[in-house]
Amino acid sequence: MTGSDMDRLDGLQFSRRQVKSGQPLFHAGDKFHSIYAVRSGTFKSSLMLKDGREQVSGFHMAGELMGLDGLAHGAHASTAIALEDAEICSIPYAPLAELAVGSADMQMILGKLMSREIVREHGLMMLLGSMSAEERLAAFLLNISQRMKARGYSPTEFHLRMSRAEIGSYLGLKLETVSRAFSAFQAQGLLQVDKRHIRIVDLEGLVRAFEARVH
Amino acid sequence: MTGSDMDRLDGLQFSRRQVKSGQPLFHAGDKFHSIYAVRSGTFKSSLMLKDGREQVSGFHMAGELMGLDGLAHGAHASTAIALEDAEICSIPYAPLAELAVGSADMQMILGKLMSREIVREHGLMMLLGSMSAEERLAAFLLNISQRMKARGYSPTEFHLRMSRAEIGSYLGLKLETVSRAFSAFQAQGLLQVDKRHIRIVDLEGLVRAFEARVH
DNA sequence: CGGAAGATTGAGCGTAGTCAAACCGAGTGG
DNA sequence: CCACTCGGTTTGACTACGCTCAATCTTCCG
Numbered sequence: 010m011t012g013s014d015m016d017r018l019d020g021l022q023f024s025r026r027q028v029k030s031g032q033p034l035f036h037a038g039d040k041f042h043s044i045y046a047v048r049s050g051t052f053k054s055s056l057m058l059k060d061g062r063e064q065v066s067g068f069h070m071a072g073e074l075m076g077l078d079g080l081a082h083g084a085h086a087s088t089a090i091a092l093e094d095a096e097i098c099s100i101p102y103a104p105l106a107e108l109a110v111g112s113a114d115m116q117m118i119l120g121k122l123m124s125r126e127i128v129r130e131h132g133l134m135m136l137l138g139s140m141s142a143e144e145r146l147a148a149f150l151l152n153i154s155q156r157m158k159a160r161g162y163s164p165t166e167f168h169l170r171m172s173r174a175e176i177g178s179y180l181g182l183k184l185e186t187v188s189r190a191f192s193a194f195q196a197q198g199l200l201q202v203d204k205r206h207i208r209i210v211d212l213e214g215l216v217r218a219f220e221a222r223v224h
Numbered sequence: 225m226t227g228s229d230m231d232r233l234d235g236l237q238f239s240r241r242q243v244k245s246g247q248p249l250f251h252a253g254d255k256f257h258s259i260y261a262v263r264s265g266t267f268k269s270s271l272m273l274k275d276g277r278e279q280v281s282g283f284h285m286a287g288e289l290m291g292l293d294g295l296a297h298g299a300h301a302s303t304a305i306a307l308e309d310a311e312i313c314s315i316p317y318a319p320l321a322e323l324a325v326g327s328a329d330m331q332m333i334l335g336k337l338m339s340r341e342i343v344r345e346h347g348l349m350m351l352l353g354s355m356s357a358e359e360r361l362a363a364f365l366l367n368i369s370q371r372m373k374a375r376g377y378s379p380t381e382f383h384l385r386m387s388r389a390e391i392g393s394y395l396g397l398k399l400e401t402v403s404r405a406f407s408a409f410q411a412q413g414l415l416q417v418d419k420r421h422i423r424i425v426d427l428e429g430l431v432r433a434f435e436a437r438v439h
Numbered sequence: 440c441g442g443a444a445g446a447t448t449g450a451g452c453g454t455a456g457t458c459a460a461a462c463c464g465a466g467t468g469g
Numbered sequence: 470c471c472a473c474t475c476g477g478t479t480t481g482a483c484t485a486c487g488c489t490c491a492a493t494c495t496t497c498c499g
Contacts, residue, residue: 081339
């Protein structure tokens with residue numbers, strides 16, 4: 010989302026709402042009527058597989074949108090759950106669409122937002138399709154790092170809001186494998202890890218670990 | 225894409241073009257100005273990784289759209305290549321967007337199309353993130369089967385237009401693994417396989433193989 | 440006919456999954 | 470205050486699935 014896109018949406022003053030840590034914002038299957046902008050806090054979106062296991066499909070930080078996948082079939086395809094106390098901004102889709110009728114700009118914004126979501130998932134597919142465990146974790150950490158930086162926080166030291174199991178689900182790995190990859194990075198002097206507190210010691214080394222998809 | 229959506233687009237009569245087998249329709253990085261509807265033939269979309277390997281991100285059959293990912297950054301994110309002689313319909317985006325300004329219906333159609341793409345990639349992520357080789361191939365074949373059926377072809381007997389390597393890239397597997405999975409299905413009496421010609425003998429068995437993501 | 444590209448199959452190996460144990464910190468209750 | 474539980478994390482040992490390397494076969498096409 011570019012700054013100007015965000016400003017536009019910001020100007021519209023939609024209803025806000027608190028979501029407590031662990032609480033759902035919407036469930037897979039819920040009727041779609043709004044998209045949501047995260048104002049503060051972090052969310053995960055996920056869906057339950059038939060066998061009861063959870064598949065995490067994304068993490069959402071302040072300033073990011075959720076719920077666009079619901080437009081296709083009129084119902085949300087995933088469940089959004091707050092990973093810490095959060096505040097969201099509810100954006101009813103109908104008036105938004107109405108607003109876009111007659112405004113080429115607004116329409117462009119909407120289109121770009123959706124397209125960006127496609128590109129994001131695209132990137133994740135690459136990751137899941139062709140990278141090793143350590144490459145996946147490196148990619149994940151670099152992504153988080155960038156997003157922290159974009160929000161004015163330190164890109165090299167941050168607190169993860171999600172569990173190893175959630176990271177694993179997102180990256181297509183088991184939690185033990187994620188844990189081992191963290192340990193390996195620490196042993197290589199790339200990271201300092203203390204549970205969910207991460208300090209990136211050697212950013213370039215991490216980038217190299219990410220690009221190690223030679224062979 | 226629902227029938228009515230397709231009809232709407234169909235009525236607009238955009239320019240058509242032939243694409244020979246193996247030829248690109250657009251390249252990753254090309255300036256985005258149009259989206260494309262496949263009229264006949266089959267395409268793959270893929271992108272080149274830095275190390276020269278190819279990552280296939282989708283296959284597109286008659287009636288399906290390509291190129292929506294380009295909207296986000298004004299340039300196509302992937303390359304589209306014809307897997308057989310094909311005909312496509314070029315849909316310049318600018319006039320389309322213009323048409324949508326003023327038409328809530330047209331806008332809804334566009335939105336749904338994009339959202340559908342998000343949902344599609346979502347599904348692929350699930351697949352790549354949590355399924356075994358045979359489950360992946362089963363999912364792939366069932367998907368092809370459904371799409372053949374939707375086009376009025378036999379859902380149980382068809383000719384694959386893509387190589388084992390391309391299937392493997394798409395599913396996050398090596399070509400040998402794909403080949404072995406085909407052989408295994410044949411041995412289990414689920415399929416009859418002769419190179420790219422596939423006959424599904426036991427559809428329900430295939431569904432079971434797909435749902436076998438217990439353990 | 441010869442060469443190239445795709446597909447199949449086999450053997451051995453390595454990465455990540457499975458199962459299990461131990462640890463840690465936070466919260467709860469005796 | 471300490472014992473206890475519980476969820477999350479780490480680490481180890483073993484296993485297995487899919488990858489790598491390689492040989493063979495088929496089909497297609499010059």
